[in-house]
Amino acid sequence: MRDDDVDMACAPDVGRARNVAGQGGRHAEAAIAAAVAAGVVGADRVVGDSRPVMTSEDFGYMLQAKPGAYVLLGNGADGVGGCSLHNPNYDFNDAILTTGADFWVTLVQSQLKTG
Numbered sequence: 001m002r003d004d005d006v007d008m009a010c011a012p013d014v015g016r017a018r019n020v021a022g023q024g025g026r027h028a029e030a031a032i033a034a035a036v037a038a039g040v041v042g043a044d045r046v047v048g049d050s051r052p053v054m055t056s057e058d059f060g061y062m063l064q065a066k067p068g069a070y071v072l073l074g075n076g077a078d079g080v081g082g083c084s085l086h087n088p089n090y091d092f093n094d095a096i097l098t099t100g101a102d103f104w105v106t107l108v109q110s111q112l113k114t115g
Contacts, residue, residue, distance in 0.1 A: 029069040
């Protein structure tokens with residue numbers, strides 16, 4: 001998402017305010033995260049080129065200071081809790097805790113080896 005793609009209309013005579021930093025151009029970091037995720041859960045379970053999502057709007061500010069990529073860990077689509085985070089029926093799937101931890105440990109280890 002480019003910075004100039006996100007605007008907020010206030011009122012016709014007030015103008016607009018840009019209130020979100022973009023995340024565009026982070027292909028290298030996203031590719032690293034996708035490769036690590038594929039090693040942890042299998043390439044068939046990784047979406048490495050997802051579209052920008054509104055849940056990441058404030059993360060763009062972090063990317064202005066340090067390179068990175070926004071990563072989503074799937075909670076599952078079936079049964080109780082298989083819905084978006086801000087849904088009243090959301091229930092975190094505790095079974096994915098180890099998958100998330102494996103991803104982050106593997107990501108850090110891969111970057112320590114190359115850095």
